[in-house]
Amino acid sequence: MKAAPVFESGDHRWWILHDQDEHRVIDSNVYVMESNGQSILLDPGGFEIFPQIFAAMVEVVQPSSLQAAFVSHQDPDIASSLPLWNACNGKIHWHIPKLWEGFIRHYGALDAHFVSIPDEGRELVIGGRKLEFIPAHYLHSSANFHVYDPEAKVFFSGDVGAALLPPGHSAWVDRRDPESSKAFDEHIQHAKFFHQRWMPSNEAKKDWISRVRQLDIDFLCPQHGAIYAGENVQRFLHWFDALPVGTALSAMHA
Amino acid sequence: MDIQRIMAIVEASYQTRHSIEGALRDIDRRALNAMVLVKRHGNALAGYGVVARAFREGAADLKEAASHMQKSIAPLIQAHMRILQHRSYADLFRRMRETMDGAGKICPTLGCTEETWAQTIAAEEAEALNILYILIQAVNRIQEGIAEQEYVVTNGRIEAALSEDTGAPLMRVSRDMGNAVGIVRDAIRSYRNQLEELLHESGTGF
Numbered sequence: 001m002k003a004a005p006v007f008e009s010g011d012h013r014w015w016i017l018h019d020q021d022e023h024r025v026i027d028s029n030v031y032v033m034e035s036n037g038q039s040i041l042l043d044p045g046g047f048e049i050f051p052q053i054f055a056a057m058v059e060v061v062q063p064s065s066l067q068a069a070f071v072s073h074q075d076p077d078i079a080s081s082l083p084l085w086n087a088c089n090g091k092i093h094w095h096i097p098k099l100w101e102g103f104i105r106h107y108g109a110l111d112a113h114f115v116s117i118p119d120e121g122r123e124l125v126i127g128g129r130k131l132e133f134i135p136a137h138y139l140h141s142s143a144n145f146h147v148y149d150p151e152a153k154v155f156f157s158g159d160v161g162a163a164l165l166p167p168g169h170s171a172w173v174d175r176r177d178p179e180s181s182k183a184f185d186e187h188i189q190h191a192k193f194f195h196q197r198w199m200p201s202n203e204a205k206k207d208w209i210s211r212v213r214q215l216d217i218d219f220l221c222p223q224h225g226a227i228y229a230g231e232n233v234q235r236f237l238h239w240f241d242a243l244p245v246g247t248a249l250s251a252m253h254a
Numbered sequence: 255m256d257i258q259r260i261m262a263i264v265e266a267s268y269q270t271r272h273s274i275e276g277a278l279r280d281i282d283r284r285a286l287n288a289m290v291l292v293k294r295h296g297n298a299l300a301g302y303g304v305v306a307r308a309f310r311e312g313a314a315d316l317k318e319a320a321s322h323m324q325k326s327i328a329p330l331i332q333a334h335m336r337i338l339q340h341r342s343y344a345d346l347f348r349r350m351r352e353t354m355d356g357a358g359k360i361c362p363t364l365g366c367t368e369e370t371w372a373q374t375i376a377a378e379e380a381e382a383l384n385i386l387y388i389l390i391q392a393v394n395r396i397q398e399g400i401a402e403q404e405y406v407v408t409n410g411r412i413e414a415a416l417s418e419d420t421g422a423p424l425m426r427v428s429r430d431m432g433n434a435v436g437i438v439r440d441a442i443r444s445y446r447n448q449l450e451e452l453l454h455e456s457g458t459g460f
Contacts, residue, residue, distance in 0.1 A: 063265055
């Protein structure tokens, strides 16, 4: 597992922990935001990859700086490591979709400190920096949130933008030639099936795109695959808008 | 092993790594400054030139030794987190067996599974101990490098005293060098103490 910087401005930093060493479970990215010596983990990952995530995290932030963790939805690759993090640091506040609290408790750690995120979303301040929990329901989970940092212009997009990439992949969709869409076109082939199969609702997708287009985003950071930066953010939104999703059943019955 | 003890080591590893990285950069800068100063004064500071060169070489050796130490830190943390992960399985089976025992039911398979996890954890603890030994050896090498640098700094102070009439601020340069080395020395000494406590607890099966 590697740690790479996403954004840095003074004491305000974002990192991606990516390219896990265990390949029997789906490859996942974990993000860390640090501000003024306080940090938050975004989608801290599955039980099986916890040791490598933890070791990678210690490369970039002081473990005691960890104040909070954000859980976008209930899936095991997102939060099944929760009881292990809680064993290491029982002071972490877990920001979790209200709808999924009782489900996520099934991973263990009945005593973990949960803070509900209502359906309409809300804000959180970490180290003086505001983060917005943006509703992304039905993309793919029925209670699902993304995270926007308006100062860093980082948008953590959970499963939206996800791509199934081979081991050793880069943290970024190639951005050496930002004017050309060649790298994006190659990358997005790895994202197509994921979105068609896991995203259930065109209506939810359209609603999300219309809201996200209003945000100023430099880095769109998915939980699987690679980060879209600069022009690739708009390329992705355009591609996703045009992609029919929720088509699995009709395809199977065809 | 107590998780709080492991977390203290994790915390100390982070702090030591960062304080050493900063101090090593500082040592390198100080060494470069000293060499520039020597160059500016020509033959008059030839003796101090030898010291400055040795200090710069020592800084490179320290950097190399620190990189070996850093390579062992992540595997040690990972090994202990894997033990934590597998202990949670072992605890689950222990609780199940205790519940069955309490209900007067005997389930030998549960006992076997518990034993299998205990063996897995014992093997992982042995691996973690091995990594800890390697890490302590790497710390040893840094401490040897620091002792060398302190010797160079002492020689620098003598040379500075002998070259006082040149007007070059060699005493200050030597003091700055000594301070930078002192930061690494103190950080690594404190880290070593914590690692040795961990080693002691590992050895006694705490």
